Amino acid sequence: MSLPPFKIERYFAKYEFTTEFLLCSSDCEAMSVADLLSFEPGAAEKFQTLWLGYTESQGSPTLRKEICNLYTTIQPEDVLVHTGAEEAIYLFMHAMLKENDHVIVHAPHYQSLSEVAKGLGCQVSPWLAREENGWALDLDELRHLMRPSTKAIVVNTPHNPTGYLMPRADFDELHKIAQEKKLLLFCDEVYRESEYNPADRLPAGCDYGEHAVSLGVTSKTYGLAGLRIGWIATKNKDVYRKMASLKDYTTICNSAPSEFLAEVALRNRQKLIDRNLGIIQHNLSVVDDLFTRYSSLFTWVRPKAGSMAFPKLLKGDIERFCDDLVKKSGVLLLPGSMYDDSRNHFRLGLGRKNLPQAVQRLEEYLSK
Ligand SMILES: Cc1ncc(COP(=O)(O)O)c(C=O)c1O
Structure with missing residues (x-):
């Protein structure tokens, strides 16, 4: 199997640890181990005595039990813990797809x-979200994309990079279609629980039935990417x-310290959500103002969830703009071309505390 370079990862590799302002991060603000452990009396002492042997391949029973609280019908034996969401994507596809299968993927x-x-060797059809529709997906388009060889549909809501959140009626209908056509529905829900209005939160895909797989991670909404x-x-x-059996060939089991810390994080996830949504809401007011002042230079579709948006530059070329901006101002934006978008969009990250300073720097650049 040959895989091309992962464009976003390569772009970040060039700048992530040397640029002053990352204005395009997908995750929320992280925290230190000490700050996380301080959520629970006695957790720091317990962490010191943690045994560093191999762990259970499926994930520790207590962590899986904690993960079940994100869902309504899921039991610990339905949860398989991985090293990041990335390993789970890799294993799902290797386990369930083969050459010439057709897969429909929410795009960008x-x-x-x-x-x-x-x-x-699968045939992949993009199911395209369009800015002019507020980044909505069209279920009729999905029906037209179907082929006899279609094996799976992949959706990501809340969505990276647009912040689109599918309406409940559409999500219900999508599950109905997948069930009727006997397709697997892979629901990338790594930004779930970051809805700005909690009433908009969708049920998790896995709670709809056996056709669906939900993907979760500590990296995004909870801001703990380093746990993996x-x-x-x-x-x-x-x-x-099938996924569990392939995992024996990738990571076998998870990091014991990370599992311990993930369990503390998920037991206290409401505190993490409140903290991170607080940062996002403040940042949104800052970028709302920016885009009002620069409405002739950018389009702005306000996201409904998550830590990202995908505005468009109306003048000039987005790759050259991002390149010049980072060199002259130390502010990193991610050109949409890294998502194969050719319409001059860029990814804007909303989850970092220093966004107001980064936006000020961006505005100084724009005013020149
Ligand atoms: C939609 C989506 N899925 C999966 C991942 C992978 O998450 P992780 O890096 O925590 O493995 C990301 C990371 O950016 C993502 O945005």
Whole structure:
């Protein structure tokens, strides 16, 4: 299997640890181990005595039990813990897809959601979200994309990079279609629980039935990317068994310290959500003002969830703009071309505390 370079990762590799302002991060503000442990009396002492042997391949029973609280019908034996969401995407596709299978993928998208399938020799059709529709997906278009060889649909809501959140009626209908056509529905929900209005939160995909797989991670909404703890939740025993068996060839089991810390984080996830949504809401007011002042230079579709948006530059070329901006001002934006978008969009990150200073720097650049 051959995979092309992961464009976003390569772009970040050039700048992530040397640029002053990352104005395009997908995750929320992280925190220190000490700050996380301070959520629970006694946790710091317990962490010191943690045993550093191999852990259970499916993930520790207590962590899986904690993960079940994100869902309504899921049991610990339905949860398989991975090293980040990325490993779970890789294993799902290897476990369930084969050459010439057809897969429909919500686009634009995080690269691995289509690339691993392509690498396996699958035919991949993008199910395209359009800015002029507020980044909505059209279910009729999905029906037209279907082929006899269609095996799976991949959706990501809340969405990277647009912040689109599918309406409940559409999500219900999508599950109905997948069930009727006997397709697997892979629901990338790594930004779930970051809805600005909690009433908009969708049920998790895995709670709709055996056709669906939910993907979660500590990296995004909870701001703990360094833990590298992700998971899938599914009632589909065949998917579970095949993924678990492949995991013996990738990471075998997860990091014991990370599992311990992930459990503390998820037990206290409401505190993390409140903190991170607070940062996002403040940042949104700053960028709302920016885009009002610069409405002739950018389009602005305000997201409904998550830590990202995908505005468009109306004058000039987005790659040259981002390149010049980072060189002259130390502010990193991510050109939409890294998502194969050719319409001059760029990814804007909303989850970092220093966004107001970064926006000020951006505005100084624009005014020159
Ligand atoms: C939609 C989506 N899925 C999966 C991932 C992978 O998450 P992680 O890096 O925590 O493995 C990302 C990361 O940016 C993402 O945005």
